[in-house]
Structure formats: structure tokens, C-alpha cells
Amino acid sequence: MILSMLLWGCAVTRHPTETFAPASAQDRDAVDWAAVLDNPTPISVEHILSADTVGKTEGLVNLDHPDAQAAGLEKGEQPIVIAAHLLRHPEHGTFLFDSGVATDADGRLVAGGLVRKGFPVDIKRTTDTLGEIDGVFISHMHIDHVLGLSGVPDATVYTGPGEAAAKRGGNALLRRTIDMQLGERGPIQEIDFSGGNAADVFGDGSLWALHVPGHTPGSVAYLVNAADGPVLLVGDACHTTWGWENSVEPGHYSSDIPQSVGQLDWLIALTEAHPQISVAVGHNLPPIAGEAPPADAHTQHVHEGAMQHRFDDVEHWAQRFDAPERDAWQKPAALVEALGIEEGQAVADIGAGTGYFLPHLAAAVGASGTVYAVDVEPSMVNHMTRRAHQAGLMQVQALLGEFDDPKLAAESTDLLLMVNTYHHVSERVAYFSNLRAAARPGGRLVIVDFTLDTERGPPPAHRLSPETVTAELSEAGWTPAGALDILDDQYVLIFE
Ligand SMILES: [Zn+2]
Ligand SMILES: [Zn+2]
Numbered sequence: 257m258i259l260s261m262l263l264w265g266c267a268v269t270r271h272p273t274e275t276f277a278p279a280s281a282q283d284r285d286a287v288d289w290a291a292v293l294d295n296p297t298p299i300s301v302e303h304i305l306s307a308d309t310v311g312k313t314e315g316l317v318n319l320d321h322p323d324a325q326a327a328g329l330e331k332g333e334q335p336i337v338i339a340a341h342l343l344r345h346p347e348h349g350t351f352l353f354d355s356g357v358a359t360d361a362d363g364r365l366v367a368g369g370l371v372r373k374g375f376p377v378d379i380k381r382t383t384d385t386l387g388e389i390d391g392v393f394i395s396h397m398h399i400d401h402v403l404g405l406s407g408v409p410d411a412t413v414y415t416g417p418g419e420a421a422a423k424r425g426g427n428a429l430l431r432r433t434i435d436m437q438l439g440e441r442g443p444i445q446e447i448d449f450s451g452g453n454a455a456d457v458f459g460d461g462s463l464w465a466l467h468v469p470g471h472t473p474g475s476v477a478y479l480v481n482a483a484d485g486p487v488l489l490v491g492d493a494c495h496t497t498w499g500w501e502n503s504v505e506p507g508h509y510s511s512d513i514p515q516s517v518g519q520l521d522w523l524i525a526l527t528e529a530h531p532q533i534s535v536a537v538g539h540n541l542p543p544i545a546g547e548a549p550p551a552d553a554h555t556q557h558v559h560e561g562a563m564q565h566r567f568d569d570v571e572h573w574a575q576r577f578d579a580p581e582r583d584a585w586q587k588p589a590a591l592v593e594a595l596g597i598e599e600g601q602a603v604a605d606i607g608a609g610t611g612y613f614l615p616h617l618a619a620a621v622g623a624s625g626t627v628y629a630v631d632v633e634p635s636m637v638n639h640m641t642r643r644a645h646q647a648g649l650m651q652v653q654a655l656l657g658e659f660d661d662p663k664l665a666a667e668s669t670d671l672l673l674m675v676n677t678y679h680h681v682s683e684r685v686a687y688f689s690n691l692r693a694a695a696r697p698g699g700r701l702v703i704v705d706f707t708l709d710t711e712r713g714p715p716p717a718h719r720l721s722p723e724t725v726t727a728e729l730s731e732a733g734w735t736p737a738g739a740l741d742i743l744d745d746q747y748v749l750i751f752e
Pocket of ligand 2: 398400401492538539
């Protein structure tokens, strides 16, 4: 009783607040959404998987809802994500929607000890790796939405009205963490919705703040009128894809469930009226876009002598690297089988790109093994993390490598695989000499790359003969240990 009295009546934070006036605001039902969406703006959205965690099913969806009961949903825990969404506006700057997580120098959550204990997270990508961030639009000030603010200490924080002052049980425990996250930055900017519950934040129709009270009094969803298609960032007006698809509102994580119902219904109706809107709910990531017509991955490479070109358009490269037609000549299943990988082993795919080989490698090492999926491009790493998460491949770890260092731990792998990547490495002898440290005793290095005479692959000038590869790797300290003759367009060289 005393504890509950202590916990009750406490504001979320004592951080100062100011009222933020959006460029304009009106009632959401008075907005001509079809006209808005007919005029996409040069803003972009990138979804970031910041951490995996778990949530209580009864908090995430209202188990009293008849559809939840009909579906047989029960109390328990389920995997969810903590996400951040990167918004790039060519004039107004770079922003986040929700903050993901940030870590301290020891790689731990920036939080009080109790919060840390009560919050098991598997951190995938921290907010401080996302580059310069001007501001963070927070859906609401529940703790799992502010855990990345400390990674962007100078960014302006925008919330809905009354979020900082909201009184909730548990605030006494959480406030220290929230204050740590807010740090020394300027006042929280509370969006003024007095002109209407749909605010055109910048006044150019690019970013719409939608006040959707219910989950918390100041909850805000955002409609991003992006150049490559509008995206609705729902926040915790809906936590899960299941809840969205079944129109079932969040459960006891919400402060006012009845109020939240009408808000969720309105958001769903908006996307039904305008099906071109894609949706990101609060705690699941959107599915990966479908595969599209094939092309050879290399036809669009911009070779500048080495790995200098960047693959930062994931959708573009996903279409190319993952084209179903690639299977016919790349034969990923046959190749992986021929490598004789054993269950429980650790393998690394260096230059893994969109993660084309991951399902095959994961199957080979089994649940007890490990697949390190290394790429130098953060968006690829993020993509692979999401892909593995969605496919339930818990043994896959996507890692951000550097151009001169794949960042693998010493003696961490039984097999290092490099497909169509060798010719991108610039200082090869040094690179592969250093790479020996990552191999366990008896560990193998497998190079798969295009032959000089095949019609597939990069321009001939960028190709390397198997003899050159063997000579370079011998100089780097690797011993040739055979070759596999199973692919028509590529050689497969094995080294120990
Ligand atoms: Zn919440
Ligand atoms: Zn949440």
C-alpha cells in the first residue's frame, strides 16, 4: 500500500517542457488525405531494428477482446522489437521516430539498475550509429520508446501534449532512467494540437503528427508522405502486427483502453481508404518488400578499384541479390552442402549483402551453431538482422564490418565464406593475413567468385583468376586445400 502510494502521482519526468507550434493543424477528418497522398514529398523512412526483447501478451493486445479470445490468445510472453525509424528530410534535417536503444561505454543500456534487470534486451543497433540526428519524434514517453535518447544527446525531443507530466504508477522507478536519457538537452517540445488533431509539422505535407490519445494521453502517430510511398508510424496505438490485422487494441499497457479503440479504428480506416500506405506498428517490424524482377548483381556495380562503392539502397540490392533466378546458377543449397559444414559449427559469410546465403548456412549449422553475417553497409546489416528475425533464424548474427576488417572475434569461426566479394577487397594480402586470427584451429576459408570467361559477373577487368587468388592467399598465410567443381560461372577455392 505504501509502495503503491509512493508510485502513484509521480510525473514521467521533471525535464522542462515547451509548447511546440506545428506549421499548421486541423481536424484529421477535415484533411483531404487523397490530395495529400497524391503529392508525395522528398522525405524518406528507414526502419531500424534496435533491439529484440519480450512483452507480455496481455499488455500488447487486449485479451478481453472477443477476437483475441476467439484466436485463443493467452497470457504469456512473446518476442517483440524495439525499433527506431530514420526520417530524412532534405530541407528540415534528419529525425528519428521513436528512439530505439543506446548503450554506455560498457555496451549496457543507459538505465537504472532495476530497469536494466527488468528489461532483457538483445541489442542489435544503437541510436548513436545512425549519424547526425536533429530531432526525435517520440510516439509517447513509455520507457521502451526513450531508451535511445542518450545516444543523440543534442537532438530536440518532440512529444504529444502532457506526456512529460502524465502520472502513472511506476514512474518513481522509471524517472531516473528517463531523466538520464533526456540528459542536458533543451526543453521537450510538446506538440500543440489545439488547432486540430492532425498537424502538418513542417507545413509542406511531408510529416503529419496525429494525436491518438488512449495508450497514453499524449500518444502521437505519424504519417510520413514519403517519395517512395506513404508510411504510417503507428507507435503504441497498436503494438503488434496481429493486433493491427485483427483491429484489436493494446491491453493493459494502455492507460485508457476504451479511448484507444476509437483511435486505432481511425488509423486502420485511413489505411483501408488509402491502401498505398504501408504501416509500422509499435513493436513488430514491417515485412520486407517482395522480390522483384531479376538482374545480375554486378551489372550495376560501380567499381572504383576496390570496396569503395556502397550498397546503401537495400531494396534495390535485395531485388538483385535475392532474385529467385539466382538460385539456378548460384546453387546455394548444393554449394553449402558440398562444404560439409557440421551442426554446431560457427560460419561467417563475409560480404553477406542482403543475406542470400543465410537460410542455407543456418540450416547447415543448426540451432546450436552460429552464422555471422558480415557486411560493411549498415543498411544491409540492418536488413539481415530483420530478415533473420522474421525467419526465426536465432543463430544468425549480422555484424557491421569495416572495409579493412570484418570485425570477427579471434578463433570465432570454423568456416569463412566469401561469395562474389573477394574482388572488392583492396589490400587483400593484409586483409586475409589478419583474417587468419578469426579462424579456429582447422578452420577453412572458401572463396567463390566469377571465372574469367563466364558471361555472368562483373566486367572482366574486375575479375581475378583462381591462380591469382591462390597466389595472394598463399602469401597471406593460407594453404590451398582443394576446389569444388559444382558451379558453372564461379570457382570455389578452399584454403586452410
Ligand atoms: Zn507504450
Ligand atoms: Zn512500447
